[in-house]
Amino acid sequence: MKILYVASEAAPYAASGGLGDVMGALPASIKKLGGKDTVVSVILPLYRSIADEYRKKMKKIDEFHFYLGWRHAYCGVFEIKAKNVRYLFLDNEYYFYRDQLYGDFDDGERFAYFSRAVVEYIRYSGDIPDILHANDWQSALSIIYLKTKYREDSALSRIKTVFTIHNIEYQGKYDVQILSDVFDLDPSYLPYVEYDGAINLLKGAVATSDAVSTVSENYAKELHNPYFSFGLSPIIDMFGHKMKGIVNGIDLSYFNPNKKNDCIIPFTQTRVREGKAANKKALQESLGLPVDENIPLISMVTRLTAGKGIDLVLHIFEELMEENIQFVILGTGEENYERIFSLLAARHGDRARAILRFDRNLSKQIYASSDLFLMPSKSEPCGLAQMIACRYGTLPVVHGVGGLKDTIIPYGEKNANGFVFENFNAHELLFTVKHALAIKNDNADDWSMLVKQAMKTDFSWDASAQKNLDLYATIIGEKQ
Ligand code: GLC
Numbered sequence: 001m002k003i004l005y006v007a008s009e010a011a012p013y014a015a016s017g018g019l020g021d022v023m024g025a026l027p028a029s030i031k032k033l034g035g036k037d038t039v040v041s042v043i044l045p046l047y048r049s050i051a052d053e054y055r056k057k058m059k060k061i062d063e064f065h066f067y068l069g070w071r072h073a074y075c076g077v078f079e080i081k082a083k084n085v086r087y088l089f090l091d092n093e094y095y096f097y098r099d100q101l102y103g104d105f106d107d108g109e110r111f112a113y114f115s116r117a118v119v120e121y122i123r124y125s126g127d128i129p130d131i132l133h134a135n136d137w138q139s140a141l142s143i144i145y146l147k148t149k150y151r152e153d154s155a156l157s158r159i160k161t162v163f164t165i166h167n168i169e170y171q172g173k174y175d176v177q178i179l180s181d182v183f184d185l186d187p188s189y190l191p192y193v194e195y196d197g198a199i200n201l202l203k204g205a206v207a208t209s210d211a212v213s214t215v216s217e218n219y220a221k222e223l224h225n226p227y228f229s230f231g232l233s234p235i236i237d238m239f240g241h242k243m244k245g246i247v248n249g250i251d252l253s254y255f256n257p258n259k260k261n262d263c264i265i266p267f268t269q270t271r272v273r274e275g276k277a278a279n280k281k282a283l284q285e286s287l288g289l290p291v292d293e294n295i296p297l298i299s300m301v302t303r304l305t306a307g308k309g310i311d312l313v314l315h316i317f318e319e320l321m322e323e324n325i326q327f328v329i330l331g332t333g334e335e336n337y338e339r340i341f342s343l344l345a346a347r348h349g350d351r352a353r354a355i356l357r358f359d360r361n362l363s364k365q366i367y368a369s370s371d372l373f374l375m376p377s378k379s380e381p382c383g384l385a386q387m388i389a390c391r392y393g394t395l396p397v398v399h400g401v402g403g404l405k406d407t408i409i410p411y412g413e414k415n416a417n418g419f420v421f422e423n424f425n426a427h428e429l430l431f432t433v434k435h436a437l438a439i440k441n442d443n444a445d446d447w448s449m450l451v452k453q454a455m456k457t458d459f460s461w462d463a464s465a466q467k468n469l470d471l472y473a474t475i476i477g478e479k480q
Pocket residue numbers: 017018019022166167215248380381382383384403
């Protein structure tokens with residue numbers, strides 16, 4: 001089976017969030033499980049931000065031109081082979097030689113170009129995948145094009161398609177007026193992509209793909225509920241029959257507490273207390289916090305957006321700091337939140353730090369050093385940080401939604417690996433943190449049992465990869 005993943009991010013080359021992590025790990029697991037008859041490729045834009053160390057490894061394998069409407073566009077194709085997967089990078093400096101991955105006024109056009117270039121490259125190279133698996137709105141058009149403009153093409157029309165929703169909040173919505181000019185779609189195709197008076201690319205891919213998946217079972221159910229669906233629950237109801245929830249894993253070799261020559265002091269499950277204490281000391285020193293093994297360290301590694309429940313943390317922050325704790329937050333996001341956390345960290349200079357950047361190494365040091373990890377997301381399709389925290393023996397405190405509910409078992413239940421609060425309420429979060437701190441202080445046996453169970457929980461990609469392979473086999477079988 002030949003599988004092509006289409007995505008706007010893939011770690012370690014270009015990543016701004018969980019999608020990048022998934023594209024950096026799932027394809028290799030699929031290849032490992034599928035064996036020698038499985039050929040796996042990932043295709044993404046060649047962004048300016050891709051580091052030189054990777055550029056040096058790239059080989060230019062092709063170039064071609066195509067029309068996106070009236071635009072005549074160049075496309076270079078570069079390749080890196082890693083973990084038995086082919087990563088292909090599509091080069092067009094006009095669209096991708098920019099400082100950030102997203103956030104430009106012409107993102108619609110940029111990702112229309114990307115999605116169209118993917119389909120044109122398949123056609124031009126004659127290398128036809130059995131499965132094209134696209135992710136989020138930025139690559140939605142690759143499926144929409146296959147099922148509309150190219151549906152009469154005998155080779156391309158055989159390709160089966162899967163679309164994964166990593167977060168329904170971001171839909172790719174545009175004015176219907178630009179349907180032909182920017183997206184190069186005939187007005188007769190408007191019904192596929194139109195929703196609520198606008199072009200909605202995510203809806204278009206849900207409507208046209210052979211199967212839809214999302215990144216946890218619980219989120220697949222939640223999407224039928226208007227509270228979680230950002231307006232799309234009628235569409236999810238309509239296409240629910242082809243929708244499946246498959247929970248993500250994490251890359252266990254990248255996130256490995258016992259990895260030598262990594263940025264942390266390695267430790268194993270059997271020496272977790274000593275290991276975490278040594279890491280905590282190193283982090284406290286490097287951040288200029290008072291060095292104290294016994295003071296609980298509570299951390300967050302997150303995008304600073306409302307969806308991540310930042311407002312809850314801000315609401316109770318002063319009460320939280322009344323506890324004898326240290327607090328560290330790492331991440332970037334909305335300017336407002338960045339400013340408030342800087343002020344709060346300055347006010348509590350002896351116990352709090354706000355580090356406003358994206359830093360993979362520092363994030364590992366924080367996971368390895370902390371006692372509790374807060375993830376009070378309002379909604380969370382899957383969430384990776386709670387799994388990474390567990391892997392490093394840090395207990396997550398999560399709001400019981402989406403993938404957080406599927407992956408974290410609350411204290412008190414069998415195989416518990418963290419703490420869960422039910423309602424999106426700041427004081428429920430605070431109460432749950434206080435409860436966790438009380439267990440840490442007064443009940444060392446339960447605490448160390450929780451830490452061991454957290455580290456033991458199986459968050460490997462194996463189960464997820466198998467379910468994806470099953471899904472591919474089903475849609476290939478169905479259509480033959
Ligand atoms: C998005 C979601 C997150 C998920 C990730 C990978 O970033 O918000 O919950 O873990 O995609 O699927």
